[in-house]
Amino acid sequence: MNGTSPAYDVVVLGAGPTGENLAERTRAAGLTTVIVENELLGGECSFWACEPSKALLRPVLARADARRVPGLRRAVEGPLDVAAVFEHRDEMAAHWQDEDQVAWLDSVSVDLVRGHGRLDGPRQVVVDTPDGETVRLTARHAVGVCTGTVTAFPDLPGLEDVRPWTNRQATAARQVPERLAVVGGGVVAVEMATAFQALGSRVTMLVRGRGGLLGRMEPFAGEMVADALRETGVDLRFGTSVASVARDDGGDGPVRITLDDGNSLVADEILFATGRAPHTGDIGLDTVGLTPGDWLSVDDSYRVTDVPEGWLYAVGDVNHRVLMTHQGKYQARIAGAVIGARAKGEPLDDGRWGRHAPTADSAAVPQVVFTEPEVASVGLTARDAERAGLKVDVVDYDIGSVAGAVQYATGYRGKARVLVDSARRTIVGVTFVGPGVQELLYSATVAVTSEVPVDRLWHAVPAFPTISEVWLRVLETYRDSDGTAA
Incomplete structure (x- = not known):
């Protein structure tokens, strides 16, 4: 294998969730694709972030919920079973083995080269493999950098x-x-x-x-x-x-x-x-005129703007747009479709919310913080709207007064904030805080991305008694505040 130089349509650096999705999407577009990874396939999210952290938190949040349910508090008194929590965490992190990820790559016909990959000039990637060999890969259409981030430490001696x-x-x-x-x-x-x-x-x-x-x-x-x-x-x-x-x-x-x-x-x-720093210090950026260790600036098709030939893409955290796994996967789906369209000479559908447009990067980023209480948000905050010069109506509501919240937990404490574009009467931002609100987030995301007028949303009837009835209460509050029918 030493010195070999196979050619692919697309070479992807980094096999975290973003890289895997980019590779799968370019392969689905009919392009031959290889992915390069020097750690575990699945990356930070699968093994050291999203999956294991939420596995640690799930028992914590479930116990907190149970303690607020009549008849359950006594059953959950006492400390957590730490060994059992860690065992669950290990299972959710697949015991730090990536065989399932490898099998998935094989099922979508994406090739894998293990080792440290780095750029070596335009459309060239050199991989130092664990067995000491060197593989040179050539990309006919695109190289996608999906190397993510690492912890940013403060400058402290020792x-x-x-x-x-x-x-x-x-x-x-x-x-x-x-x-x-x-x-x-x-x-x-x-x-x-x-x-x-x-x-x-x-x-x-x-x-x-x-x-x-x-x-x-x-x-x-x-x-x-x-x-x-x-x-x-x-x-x-x-x-x-x-x-x-x-x-x-x-x-x-x-x-x-x-x-x-x-x-x-x-x-x-x-x-x-x-905070996080870009994982770009040792991937050969200098060989294509870029500065090692920098974030990679991209246009709205995720092409790196400082490489005018247009073959280099940066997708996910490394482009510093939105540092979240699910948003990196979203970017990968779009970038994969873009690379496929360009390879075939097809026009891009890049208007707002178009198939090749990353509109959600700025308008509808969803996020859940798995604390107690949980926090779920999508779109703009009131501060964001003010900075953008957008006039919004801010509607706040106490989630704890909704019948479903009373059923969910005694003494439920929570708050909803919905931002309505005053001119268009569409929802542009939502924040929920409270137990169980993570499951409200997708409805909020649909409302923001669909740009549903509140007059139409009024006809979306929430089931009783559920926490989602907060949507109805928010709309009633908005109607009463501006004197018009929602």
Whole structure:
């Protein structure tokens, strides 16, 4: 195999969910496709992020729900069975084996080359395989970079010696640390704080800003999550940064953390959830005139704008548009269709919501935060709308007053916010906070992407008694506020 140079229509770098979907879509378009991966097929989401983290959180959220149901509280008293939770996590992460992913690739006729792949000039990819051989791949039409991201660490001296946790160490942990410090206030930070506090850790969250948790979402979402974390015993500290870290006992003891305000604390492990950096430092970007380690800027067909020949695409987190697995898969479906159409000389359907248009990247990004309470959102926040100069009517409603929420849990606490475009009377943003709201998100996403006028949505009748009846209550509130029939 050494020195071989097979040619394909499309070469995909990275076999996470985005790369797999891109490869499947280009293959479905009739293009020969090969995918290159140096770790496990399925990537970060399958083995160190989405799947194992939600497996850790599911027992936590189920117990919280059960404790609010009459007749169940006594049955779920006491600690979680940590060994059973970890066993479930291992199963959901397929025990860090990727045979099923390999079989799936084979079923869709996508070839696989394992090893470290890097660009080596236009349309060329060189792969160093685990057995020491080198494979050169040539792409007739496109190379897709789907290499994702890695943890972005702050610049702290000696940090590497502390052996800090990232999402990988947290989701694959074999033991629950007695004391866990979590640095950051975003999704990974709040989810892992939720999980490990429930599993038995004493959790301290260190959040640099004073604006609260989940800063890109509606402010009330972060406030409600913060209140719930405090109620479970999490020590939340805002407006503070880590100045230095060191492990005691010659590097084998607990972590001593010094803060920028002069205070300090000790933890058995420290998790950095301080953002993501592009995984592009060692993939040969310099051979095509790009800067290693940079995000890859793309146009609305996901072609890299700084490569004028138009053969290089960057899909998923690496293009820095939306750093979410499901959105990367969405981008992959569109990019695959685009590459297929261009290879056949077909015109692109790239108008708003067209088959080759990434409209949802800006108008309808869905997200769930699996905390207690859950947070689910899609589209714009009120702040987004203001920045875009869009006039919206903001409709808030207490989900806990809906009959379905009362049935769901005693003392249900939740809030819905729906943004209505004042001119078009269509919904452009939705945020739900509360137990079980993740299952409301797809209906909200359909409402936003379909641009359904509220007058028509009025005829979508929610079943009684369900939490989804909040839609009816929101529409009634909107009708009463503006004096017109919704």
